[in-house]
Amino acid sequence: MSDHPASGARRALSGIRVLDLTSAVVGPYAAKIMADHGADVIKVEAADGDVIRWIAGPSPTPGMSGKFMHLNRGKRSIVLDLKQPRGREAVMRLVARADVLLINMRPQAVERLGLDYDSVARANPRLVYCAMVGFGPGPYRDTPAYDSIIQGGAGVAALSEMATGQPRYVPYVVADRTVGLMALNAVMMALFQRERTGAGQCVEVPMFENMAALMLSEHLYGATFEPPLSPPGDLRLIDPQASPVKTADGYVCLTTNTDAQAFALMRVMGHPEMQTDPRFSTKQARAAHSREYFGIRAEAIARRTTAEWLALLKEADIPAMPYNTLDSLRTDPQIVASGLLREVEHPTEGKMWDLADPTRMSGRDDAPPRPAPKLGEHGAEILAEAGYSPEEIEALAGSGALGPSSA
Secondary structure, eight states: OOOOGGGOTTSTTTTOEEEEEOOTTHHHHHHHHHHHTTOEEEEEEOTTOOTHHHHSOOOSSTTOOHHHHHHHTTEEEEEBOTTSHHHHHHHHHHHTTOSEEEEOSOHHHHHHTTOSHHHHHHHOTTOEEEEEESOOSSTTTTSOOOHHHHHHHTTHHHHHHHHHSSOOOOSSOHHHHHHHHHHHHHHHHHHHHHHHHSOOEEEEEEHHHHHHHHHHHHHOGGGGSSSOSSOSSOHHHHSTTOSOEEOSSSEEEEOOOSHHHHHHHHHHHTOGGGGGOTTTSSHHHHHHTHHHHHHHHHHHHTTSOHHHHHHHHHHTTOOEEEOOOHHHHTTOHHHHHHTOEEEEEETTTEEEEEEOOOOOOTTOOOOOOOOOOOTTTTHHHHHHHTTOOHHHHHHHHHTTSBOOOOO
16 A cells, blocks of 8 residues: 555545556556546656657657646656566566556566566565456457557447548547546456455456447447348448538537437427428437438538527527537636646646546545656655665666666
8 A cells, every 4th residue: 555645645546556567548548547536656667768758749848748748647657677687676576565557568578577467466466457458368469559450440440431431540549548447447346346355356458359349339230139130330420410510600519319309409490390200200210311310400500600509509408519629629618617727837847738637526635636757757766665775776777777767
């Protein structure tokens, strides 16, 4: 259990120490949320640091990209060369004091480093070990995986082809972030089980199979049944018109799932006769004839301005909101009122926009989070907590197994 003061006394994960051996997005995202809720997260990096330090946009000083800052606040960084025996020994000493270990290397690499579950569990039987892998057991098991690879393989990119004729990755690392949340859920359940049993366990979260399960649960559609009642693909979602709707001067976002919402829209559009049209009079009929329904909707909405439509839709209690760009999103009145974006002063990067945790918990003490770390910033501090003497830390650094701090 962690005794670091940054843990905070009134946070759900106060006293939980997380050893974060992950990089890029999937693991760091899960670990960041744990840090937001009071966990002491120790980020172990290689000498060149997490790749997201370098490939995610400019920063005032090298290696501190905006995406890295958002994914790694609240953590402490140590640089260890895990290919060296002394580096592995240091990690195992950290493992012995950890509650959770997160790792997203390929299984063969993990075994070569001696960081497989069986090896680390001998050092700490209470450890919750979470491996985020590209693929579970099977022919793809030890092949590399990134978000785009998983999007293409799991059918996410194919949805764009079904709608527009061209396959396209979602321009957002949706697989990494989704599976990161799945890993977090699994770790929380394993910690809860440990409270009951006293024992840790191995948790494996494969990206490909998890994203495939999500895609199939959404889009098997009539092919769920045997024999199939339709081809796979939810018609309402793959229709090319399932997008923000063009107004006279911009776009508006709206959805009508219930009969009450759809009938209200028909009246507001000036087409009350659609309520008795057999193509549109029931939820099932509208789903089967979504292309015709969306076409009538597009023609009607193009005749008024965005402001006019937002007022009419609000009055009719039809779910709708303005269409935002990445620029306008930052000044959206709801975003401003929520305090999501907050200006903070980073010790090395200066003024920056930090993202508050939108989830509210009445039992949480929302103390300011620790800023995202420079590469290796806390190495000596972390090792001292693990029982290393100043002489041992100096020897570790001299051997090259401990990277220098860039703080």
